[in-house]
Amino acid sequence: MDLETPAVVIDRTKVDANLARAQAYADANGLKLRPHIKTHKLPTFARLQCELGAIGITCQKVGEAEVMADGGITDIFIPYNILGEGKLERLAALHQRVNMSVSADSAVTVAGYADHFTDPARPLPVLIECDIGAGRCGVQSADEALALARQIEAAPGLRFEGLMTYPPRGALEAVERWLEDAVTLLEKNGIAVNTVSNGGSPDFYAAATVKSATEHRPGTYIYSDRMQVAFGHGTLEDCALTVLATVVSRPTQNRAVLDTGSKALAADMAPVPGHGHIVEYPDAVITTLNEEHGIVDLSACAIKPEIGEKVRIIPNHVCVVSNLFDVVNLTDGEIVLETVPVAARGKLA
Amino acid sequence: MDLETPAVVIDRTKVDANLARAQAYADANGLKLRPHIKTHKLPTFARLQCELGAIGITCQKVGEAEVMADGGITDIFIPYNILGEGKLERLAALHQRVNMSVSADSAVTVAGYADHFTDPARPLPVLIECDIGAGRCGVQSADEALALARQIEAAPGLRFEGLMTYPPRGALEAVERWLEDAVTLLEKNGIAVNTVSNGGSPDFYAAATVKSATEHRPGTYIYSDRMQVAFGHGTLEDCALTVLATVVSRPTQNRAVLDTGSKALAADMAPVPGHGHIVEYPDAVITTLNEEHGIVDLSACAIKPEIGEKVRIIPNHVCVVSNLFDVVNLTDGEIVLETVPVAARGKLA
Numbered sequence: 151m152d153l154e155t156p157a158v159v160i161d162r163t164k165v166d167a168n169l170a171r172a173q174a175y176a177d178a179n180g181l182k183l184r185p186h187i188k189t190h191k192l193p194t195f196a197r198l199q200c201e202l203g204a205i206g207i208t209c210q211k212v213g214e215a216e217v218m219a220d221g222g223i224t225d226i227f228i229p230y231n232i233l234g235e236g237k238l239e240r241l242a243a244l245h246q247r248v249n250m251s252v253s254a255d256s257a258v259t260v261a262g263y264a265d266h267f268t269d270p271a272r273p274l275p276v277l278i279e280c281d282i283g284a285g286r287c288g289v290q291s292a293d294e295a296l297a298l299a300r301q302i303e304a305a306p307g308l309r310f311e312g313l314m315t316y317p318p319r320g321a322l323e324a325v326e327r328w329l330e331d332a333v334t335l336l337e338k339n340g341i342a343v344n345t346v347s348n349g350g351s352p353d354f355y356a357a358a359t360v361k362s363a364t365e366h367r368p369g370t371y372i373y374s375d376r377m378q379v380a381f382g383h384g385t386l387e388d389c390a391l392t393v394l395a396t397v398v399s400r401p402t403q404n405r406a407v408l409d410t411g412s413k414a415l416a417a418d419m420a421p422v423p424g425h426g427h428i429v430e431y432p433d434a435v436i437t438t439l440n441e442e443h444g445i446v447d448l449s450a451c452a453i454k455p456e457i458g459e460k461v462r463i464i465p466n467h468v469c470v471v472s473n474l475f476d477v478v479n480l481t482d483g484e485i486v487l488e489t490v491p492v493a494a495r496g497k498l499a
Numbered sequence: 500m501d502l503e504t505p506a507v508v509i510d511r512t513k514v515d516a517n518l519a520r521a522q523a524y525a526d527a528n529g530l531k532l533r534p535h536i537k538t539h540k541l542p543t544f545a546r547l548q549c550e551l552g553a554i555g556i557t558c559q560k561v562g563e564a565e566v567m568a569d570g571g572i573t574d575i576f577i578p579y580n581i582l583g584e585g586k587l588e589r590l591a592a593l594h595q596r597v598n599m600s601v602s603a604d605s606a607v608t609v610a611g612y613a614d615h616f617t618d619p620a621r622p623l624p625v626l627i628e629c630d631i632g633a634g635r636c637g638v639q640s641a642d643e644a645l646a647l648a649r650q651i652e653a654a655p656g657l658r659f660e661g662l663m664t665y666p667p668r669g670a671l672e673a674v675e676r677w678l679e680d681a682v683t684l685l686e687k688n689g690i691a692v693n694t695v696s697n698g699g700s701p702d703f704y705a706a707a708t709v710k711s712a713t714e715h716r717p718g719t720y721i722y723s724d725r726m727q728v729a730f731g732h733g734t735l736e737d738c739a740l741t742v743l744a745t746v747v748s749r750p751t752q753n754r755a756v757l758d759t760g761s762k763a764l765a766a767d768m769a770p771v772p773g774h775g776h777i778v779e780y781p782d783a784v785i786t787t788l789n790e791e792h793g794i795v796d797l798s799a800c801a802i803k804p805e806i807g808e809k810v811r812i813i814p815n816h817v818c819v820v821s822n823l824f825d826v827v828n829l830t831d832g833e834i835v836l837e838t839v840p841v842a843a844r845g846k847l848a
Contacts, residue, residue, distance in 0.1 A: 154585045154848040188790060210791045230791065231747040233807050236503045255748050258806040286792045287748040287756050398580040399604050399636040407636050413822055414847055417766045441537060441818060442559045442579065443635045457607040458582050469790060473762055473823070476845050496825050498763055499503040 186369030193221025213497030312345035535718030542570025562846030
């Protein structure tokens with residue numbers, strides 16, 4: 151492939167297969183799909199996901215939502231506590247042109263929304279984030295959720311929409327018990343729960359276990375990566391995104407150096423050895439990443455790469471790779487169909 | 500500070516102090532300074548480094564060198580094996596307008612240079628990379644260096660310039676012995692060694708130990724970071740770059756969540772616990788980074804931050820942070836002097 155390295159190469163056929171498989175699972179199980187665009191950050195794939203049946207998308211930042219709204223997406227959920235004047239004003243402006251919804255896990259966050267959304271004719275839907283063992287944001291109990299739901303209902307410009315969680319991997323039954331209890335408590339108190347939003351790719355194909363959930367927000371499933379495969383989600387063959395690299399040095403018999411360091415592959419580790427899987431040399435191990443060097447141990451390789459040779463790497467964690475490249479190449483086999491800017495890359499705020 | 504978070508904040512006074520201290524050390528020890536711009540990626544700071552006495556700069560990629568040449572820098576060393584038609588053509592174009600030099604550690608790399616540089620009136624200076632224990636690129640012995648130097652000398656459009664190394668930390672005496680032996684062997688064979696280029700910030704203030712070296716390529720010294728401080732290089736007070744973050748959640752008594760995840764701080768670890776040092780809460784530990792969440796353990800904090808509060812974080816590894824932000828803010832105390840695009844950010848090829 152005649153691309154300067156490092157370059158991101160995305161196999162369109164694999165993308166289509168990954169998207170179709172997930173949409174079919176969601177449809178078969180009565181789950182709405184609301185894909186998280188953090189993995190691709192491309193309006194073109196967000197539109198494709200919606201055309202295939204997704205009810206809208208998930209973004210993590212207002213800046214990402216702005217890019218996606220510009221790209222024609224009309225229903226965007228940000229599962230994040232949005233704080234600060236600047237961001238709240240941008241959120242209010244966005245909600246004038248597309249359907250936004252957000253999450254909150256504290257009275258401070260809800261108060262900020264209530265200050266900036268005051269029109270009962272176009273209320274902002276707010277979901278309460280629930281911490282069901284992942285240990286990041288979220289209310290800790292159904293009682294806390296009830297108190298927050300009441301605060302949301304009391305604000306004329308807000309609408310209590312439901313619950314959301316990003317669950318720990320492999321804990322779906324506990325997640326279901328927690329959500330079921332919370333929904334019961336809310337409804338017993340006269341508060342309708344329209345949406346229960348669950349997330350994550352690793353457990354996506356068991357998502358029907360969480361019967362309370364009405365929608366799911368998988369992200370990584372579109373490309374997959376070494377981490378997903380290690381978690382039992384598909385095979386390396388399903389991985390649609392690879393990083394094209396050049397072997398720039400062979401200092402010793404068993405060492406190769408690639409031009410893909412942490413600036414191309416990111417330093418995230420998977421529960422398998424090494425910093426990525428080299429497709430052409432599956433027995434090679436990328437032992438170390440400096441910023442611009444990937445050090446490869448070739449001890450286990452019968453055939454070893456030569457200087458100047460190009461290889462393809464399946465990254466450990468694909469979402470962070472999308473955030474490192476200004477453009478990606480959509481391909482059909484060895485043909486580059488299109489080079490696309492990663493429009494929502496680096497939207498930190 | 501009235502910036503939307505996450506935002507990079509750079510203290511100009513600390514930058515000036517860090518640069519002056521390094522230049523004074525280099526001057527006092529007869530070392531030429533050739534700073535590595537990977538840390539800041541800003542033409543404005545590259546120009547400042549040259550004004551203070553640096554003989555030129557170091558870049559790692561042709562794309563970075565293009566940005567720096569556009570920014571007025573006239574002497575640029577790329578200590579990397581540059582391979583592939585596209586990159587070699589861009590390198591040749593660059594060498595027409597500024598003074599480029601490069602490294603090589605193999606006959607393949609030298610042959611590529613020889614093909615693209617054929618003008619004896621404007622030869623490309625080539626340094627041989629030496630692996631003196633760091634275990635990434637580089638020839639393994641003085642004999643290998645001699646063979647490669649002869650190949651460079653035999654090419655009419657190339658000029659053998661000398662040796663370069665990126666040494667392992669804390670091994671300066673071994674580095675000096677290796678370089679001294681190699682220089683002796685080359686000179687005994689009638690090959691003059693003009694430049695011996697050493698690198699790295701952690702051992703910079705002991706760089707005079709390597710008497711063979713004529714120049715040094717420190718990078719991180721301009722900002723410093725937690726890793727440098729852990730290596731004994733200055734104090735946390737010297738760290739010029741911080742990431743401004745907002746506390747977005749306080750789900751439990753001892754947990755805070757920041758809006759700086761691995762997309763803002765990067766996942767690189769330092770030899771100290773946690774993913775960064777929170778200036779206002781030095782006893783807090785950033786235990787986990789997801790892409791958009793930094794999870795903080797407040798157990799050891801007598802006073803704990805509130806939701807919506809802004810804090811400043813000294814990153815573990817500052818160079819990778821520069822690569823994640825489109826702009827940085829240069830400040831004097833609490834005043835933002837200028838918001839500058841990170842012009843050489845994301846130049847992977």
